[in-house]
Amino acid sequence: MYLNGLDGTLPPFTTDLTLLGASAREHMDPGAFGYLAGAAGSGATHRANREAFERHRLVPRMLRGPSGRDLSTTVLGTRMPAPVLLAPVGVQSIIHPDGELATARAAAATGLPMVLSTASSHTIEQVAEAHGEDNPRWFQLYWPNDDDVCVSILDRARKAGFTTLVVTLDTWTLAWRPQDLDQSYLPFIRGVGTAIPFSDPAFRAGLEKPPEEELIAAVLRWVPMFTGTDRSWDQLPFLREHWDGPIVLKGVLHPDDARRAADAGMDGIVVSNHGGRQVDGAIASLDALPSVVEAVGDRLDVLFDSGVRTGADVLKALALGARAVLVGRPYAYGLAHGGEEGVIHVLRSLLADLDLTLGLSGHRTPADLSPDSLQSGV
Template identity: 60%
Template sequence: MSDDATPVPFGNYQYEIYLQGLAGQTPDLPVAWDALERAAAAKLDEGARGYVFGGAGSEDTQRENVEALARWRIVPRMLRDVSTRDVRTTVFATTMPAPVLLSPVGVQSIIHPEGELAVARAAGELGVPMVASTASSHTLEDIAQAGGAGAPRWFQLYWPKDDDLTASFVGRAEAAGYEAIVVTLDTPLLAWRPRDLQGAYLPFLKSVGIANYLADPVFRAALAKPPEEDPQAAVGHFVGQFSNPAATWDGIDRIRSLTRLPIVLKGINHPDDAREARARGVDGVLVSNHGGRQVDGAQAAIDALPGVVEAVGDDLTVLFDSGIRSGADVLKAIALGADATLVGRPYLWGLALAGADGVKTVLRSLLAELDLTLALSGHRALDTVGPEILARRSD
């Protein structure tokens, strides 16, 4: 990301690839998104593959997220000067090279040994904010260090049952330089996920993805023995803390009291929930259905976005995830009112295939496609992108 006033021409990445072709080199990773997905699936073992590619129930919602985005069609405009483009934006106090963040995804060490550390390095190099998961394979402090000084980063909170543990996680995130707290609301229980169940695969039960818990002083103080001496007891305590099915809106008030950082509520799909979030004094909502991993048969997240945007107006920042598979998808979400989008599975495909380099390749490809799609649609900046650039496909 450039520090000066000149926007980065992300679309020029394609010319780097073509120039390499003059030297007889072709891309190491598949360029097409579907080919990249297939290559990643072939690389992972069965358990990790099911975890990354699986969804709830019949995976109907997971498919619908992608298909609903495809039903929105971009209507290009002609003969507009698009010689330079600027896709930079700022959300809260976080400056971004584009309206793109990396979605929080847990247990990334099942995908690549370096997991979140590799992702943090790649994101930090490009200035793309990473949202680190509570359920990471590495601690939030180590992830922050891997990203480098000044790298934008947010922290995703899985809301535990113990209020003191919640406070500890939030305090640690602040101390480590995270710039916002994203509270996930849609996982009070784990959904019925057939791919994971068929292999009886839940990495948390093997102490994978619980590094933040094992390192936390509040969590450790609740154990009779340190996790190093009795790992299974620590896992048992984690299981008892991870999800909080008794959580209600009143608990949001306490989380709000813990920090001055911006708070985003993740998993908002209904306009009434968006209005309640506004009433509770949070700063933003994230329209998401957890990538189809929680409620099978749920509405596609992109179809929920316009209603949430209308409900909160300019009072809250509205973010979007679930189903983003391309730069064109990012543009569609921005057109429908999102201030920025989060991308999840595609960067995991890059991680699986080539670690930090793979993540960086995926991000550069996504940003290039966004830049070029913006230009070829007849726009130079995000502020001219609204619902009028889209048409609804008739099925």
């Protein structure tokens, strides 16, 4: 990449992913940017996520032959070129007109797995077509309280080639988000980010008229179906009954919840506080990670998200026991900057940073990392 300077070629926008939020604001409607970048309450959890990474420092080792590096790994049967997945980010059409279709094409270009949100601006089938037949993709479920709709959505995802189900636990209702409240901005009530349920035959069967003809009625059916309904541990067998692939629970922060997930036969968990968007004043995801990993051992795969911005961040999460990390806002900001090419730029920048930092810290593969790779609490 440095050789691009020979002919004066510049990147399309910054390669410093920590700066992307500020510049993405210039490319987005104020309400849309507030929705994407905003956090719950005072933003304390959002800030804590980044502060936690600062408290853990890589300790480079020398003369260990880290050339010939290999970032590839396999998680829950999915082979990936690096331990990085595109996190489920909803309503991407408020970021760029192509939304999830651009993101799907970018994921295919890099080979990284994409996790599609239930709150997609495009249908399951449209995103799968854009993503391509042989590319790895997982599906994130906001669990509706209508069983017929839930089963129908899961069937569609499976038929479209989504192999792993990621069930978000922490967003059974929306948090207190001042940036959205102050601007009276919520895309869903305008029918944005509802393409998956609104295109679902089981959902449409409960409407007198299709959403294309009577949007408000569809929205009023959608709201109570997808929000305000908490779930309990004894309901997890329903998902296992209707999904024959791996199931991952997203939003786990307490060791006891991690143990219960393992006891329930789940295949993985994501240690996540939803990027600080749900509980103000919550523990940083990185601070929760070590105790969760210790609690479950090798009973299930532990993944991580919330606050990841750099290759060093990825390495720190891996060193503390995560099998892979999910990255959300950075690629969404890339989408705002340049659609598909913007997402590709962000992902390739992150992967290059990850590869260089892995080698310069004295490691050849992600499996070489351990808590001993870090000095923590500084």
